[in-house]
Amino acid sequence: MSLALVAMSHSPLLHTAELPPSDAVRARVDAAFAAIHDFARAYDPTLVVVFAPDHYNGVFYDMLPPFAVGLAATGIGDYGSTAGPLSVDEDHALAIVRHAQQADVDMTLSRRLEVDHGAVQPLETLFGGIDARPVVPVFVNGVAAPFVPMRRIRAMGQAVGDYLASLDERVLVIASGGLSHDPPVPQWDTAPEAVRAGLIDGRHPSAEAREARQRRVIEGAAAFARGEAAIRDLNPGWDRTFMADCASGDVARFDAYEADAMTEEAGHSSHEVRTWVAAFSALAAAGPYETTYEYYEPIPEYIAGFGVMAARTR
Numbered sequence: 070m071s072l073a074l075v076a077m078s079h080s081p082l083l084h085t086a087e088l089p090p091s092d093a094v095r096a097r098v099d100a101a102f103a104a105i106h107d108f109a110r111a112y113d114p115t116l117v118v119v120f121a122p123d124h125y126n127g128v129f130y131d132m133l134p135p136f137a138v139g140l141a142a143t144g145i146g147d148y149g150s151t152a153g154p155l156s157v158d159e160d161h162a163l164a165i166v167r168h169a170q171q172a173d174v175d176m177t178l179s180r181r182l183e184v185d186h187g188a189v190q191p192l193e194t195l196f197g198g199i200d201a202r203p204v205v206p207v208f209v210n211g212v213a214a215p216f217v218p219m220r221r222i223r224a225m226g227q228a229v230g231d232y233l234a235s236l237d238e239r240v241l242v243i244a245s246g247g248l249s250h251d252p253p254v255p256q257w258d259t260a261p262e263a264v265r266a267g268l269i270d271g272r273h274p275s276a277e278a279r280e281a282r283q284r285r286v287i288e289g290a291a292a293f294a295r296g297e298a299a300i301r302d303l304n305p306g307w308d309r310t311f312m313a314d315c316a317s318g319d320v321a322r323f324d325a326y327e328a329d330a331m332t333e334e335a336g337h338s339s340h341e342v343r344t345w346v347a348a349f350s351a352l353a354a355a356g357p358y359e360t361t362y363e364y365y366e367p368i369p370e371y372i373a374g375f376g377v378m379a380a381r382t383r
């Protein structure tokens with residue numbers, strides 16, 4: 070048994086930004102991605118578990134669980150991310166569901182999970198594609214309020230980690246998303262009726278509707294980078310504290326993160342760090358761990374407090 074972890078912010082602006090970050094910033098992001106790519110290649114996992122949010126591409130308010138395991142999954146190909154089937158390990162996926170349920174975690178499942186850039190970008194970054202390794206995708210709600218208390222995410226991550234630690238496999242757990250950020254993803258409370266309909270069941274929009282949505286985010290990012298957008302600022306102090314909590318090994322610290330305060334201090338999409346909480350809790354379930362790589366900087370052009378970490382059990 071061995072467990073390792075990679076956590077990384079994602080951003081659709083990585084490949085689409087109209088106003089990209091400076092060459093120096095981009096070089097630091099590329100160096101961080103190279104570091105975790107090398108880490109993953111050296112570890113050579115036999116099984117990958119990716120905790121990822123969704124941005125109203127696969128999971129909607131018509132039935133919105135706090136988390137769900139994909140027993141089969143397909144990339145929908147937003148923002149140029151890879152479309153097509155992931156190589157899901159169905160046996161391990163189902164065993165994770167069963168194990169979590171026996172551990173009093175109300176794990177849900179999908180036999181037809183659709184995933185977006187949130188799940189796909191880390192697989193592309195680490196393995197060059199979405200079908201390179203056997204994978205279990207675990208959706209973790211990070212954008213659609215209301216949110217369960219963080220202790221429930223920790224319990225879910227721990228249950229998944231307990232199962233993974235029992236295997237004779239090299240398992241890499243991945244967390245995708247965060248940190249502080251407030252991209253123009255619609256919110257139920259403020260969305261007009263027509264947008265709300267799409268939040269309830271907006272699967273498979275027309276090419277024109279998808280293009281319009283992506284354009285709004287790409288233009289919003291350029292406006293944010295120019296200091297002209299009415300979205301919350303990034304919060305590097307909050308991000309650094311959160312990453313220090315991740316590195317501490319004391320995963321009970323996550324329980325202090327309260328949903329409304331997170332939104333207020335770190336933006337509506339800061340809830341994507343729930344994937345980090347799940348992944349670090351899974352890692353901790355396998356024993357004490359050490360952080361082997363860390364990178365952070367706020368990148369307005371990507372609308373992201375951009376963080377990357379690698380860790381493994383001692």
Ligand SMILES: O=C(O)/C=C/c1cccc(O)c1O
Binds near residue numbers: 081286341372
């Ligand atoms: O438009 C979306 O679906 C997502 C936008 C976005 C922008 C920046 C950082 C993120 O994590 C996002 O999901």
Ligand SMILES: [Fe+2]
Binds near residue numbers: 246338341
């Ligand atoms: Fe996101």
